[in-house]
Amino acid sequence: MPFPAKKLNDGEHFMLDVHPHWWFYGPSALFLLGSMICTVFLLGKTSGILGTIVGYLGVATTIVAGALFIVQVVKWRTTYFVVTNHRLIDRQGVVARSGVEIPIKSVDNVNFSQSLFERFVGVGKILIESGGKEGQQVIPFVARPEEVQKVIHEAIQRSRSHGDFEGAPSFTGVARELERLEALWERGTLTDEEFEAQKRRLLG
Structure with a gap:
């Protein structure tokens, strides 16, 4: 645009x-990717109630990371x-x-x-x-x-x-x-x- x-x-x-360099939204992209990887890894290592808690926390963290990433991308697209x-x-x-x-x-x-x-x-x-x-x-x-x-x-x-x-x-x-x-x-x-x-x- x-x-x-x-x-x-x-x-x-x-x-x-x-527009700015892609590193403008790079940290938020890494945070999103890291939260997804950590969630999958921890779910594979836990079970029972602990696994459920880890799953909820992982999903919540990923949602927050995704929202931050989207915000940064929108800012990137509207910065000239x-x-x-x-x-x-x-x-x-x-x-x-x-x-x-x-x-x-x-x-x-x-x-x-x-x-x-x-x-x-x-x-x-x-x-x-x-x-x-x-x-x-x-x-x-x-x-x-x-x-x-x-x-x-x-x-x-x-x-x-x-x-x-x-x-x-x-x-x-x-x-x-x-x-x-x-x-x-x-x-x-x-x-x-x-x-x-x-x-x-x-x-x-």
Whole structure:
């Protein structure tokens, strides 16, 4: 489910539109899987009244774990990190919404950080420093943060060299955008769905 294109301003187009990395809901998935495995294992080792108690507790734990997993997946589907030629957008939620928008022209610096485990699974944090009221903004659960950092730097450079990159992109610009999107897709930064959605938007 891509970010709604109707929320873009005139002359604004997408450079990146992604959901968080799958590790956003990874711990809840592991909790669900672990509760199921433990329940089955303990039921095989117990019997009688103890087995009944273990069964009820196991089922209750699995239900709770399943509910938490579903909640996290819904949050994942409704969380976006978007880079346009004008703004950085970090938005969460459908009914109760929250988010931050940072104008590209006010971004001073972009860094990323990854622990050893985060490098292993391909996730990290993006740290954005801006001169506006936002100050420093941390975007967690970013897939391939180094590639995302490059996209943001590209948006900043275009904004500074083309006066906010106003207007629709030229044919040459569209070709470059398609090449960039394809490179992100091949690296795994974009899913198939996100790649196709952004390509359709670019081609109109």
